[in-house]
Amino acid sequence: MGLPRDQNYYFEDGSCIFSVGGCLFNIHYSLLSQESPFFDKMFSLPQPGSKEQNGRGRSSGMDGGSDDNPVVCQDNVDSFKALCWGLYARPAEIRAQQDAAKVDLKRMILLAEIAHKYDCTDLEKWSVDVLQSHWASSFGEAASGTVAPESSKMWTLDILEKLLHLSNEGDIIDPTFQKKIEVQWLTCAFSQAKDSADLRKSLDFADGLNNVRQKGSAYYGALRRTGIITDGTASIPSDFADMVESCGVPEPLMSELNPKQRSRLTRGLWCLTSLRRNMNLRGVYEPHVGCPSTINHQRLWQRFWEAYNGISDPGLVFDYAYARASQRNEWGNGCWLELKPRIEEMTRIFEDNLSKYFMIDD
């Protein structure tokens, strides 16, 4: 009893048989080798038991020549189906991918990944273009922000996680798009998490990422979601017991997390609190050095940062400061113009170091 044949991609007149995930595919060798230099090269290698090396079909003695002797691929079966779909899609199906209501994002992501693996440059480029154009119509140029209801239906957490994985692989996705995916994933996974179970699921996913910086951002997102560091000014505890109580990470949101995740959050809270205290004590006032203005701006720098004294989350301080620095020039030219690039730089350093705060070393 042989392996079952795939319903859609076992063509009776196909010329190369593949076994993928316990299923047989019979596809057209000439079509595949045209799209994929990888397979073209593989098929042109001399085969045992056959004189025919570049012919149209695979003779039964060759790999891929019969059900009993298929070319075995270790790919996920859905990925291989996505590749077949890319090879054989009809114009109407291709057109449908431009339609936000019809596009199959999951399949597009799988296609981009497997097309990249097998050097199918055209298919890879096409699938990434489709993903990017839907992204642009959903989010515009914004890197993050509020998600329109129709977009959140399309870009579910599951899709964002798959897209993030894709963006971490090789050079399929360009860095600008990757950054946007990252920001959107963080928003969806953490800012919009409803309960501890949601946080647990997203942290489990983050723990599996091979990108240390993203892991750090994930834990920071989870900590922000608990509300403990976000707004130091919001509620004033009514008595000492409340005050003591509110100084840990709130238990209800921690309940589902594993011990390692809990200790990472606790350690992150401690580090961020220390950093914030340091910023207050030592100041992040910028020297008025090399500034062409005759007015000493030192006091203005100081006041600029003091405006955020009540905020306990350093990241939120940078967010607010950046927004303010992007608006009108508050003290004439000179060192004010330094403010925005300085905050960008500070934010970058801060984000790059988050993983250390949360004890992410691997």
Ligand SMILES: [Zn+2]
């Ligand atoms: Zn100045």
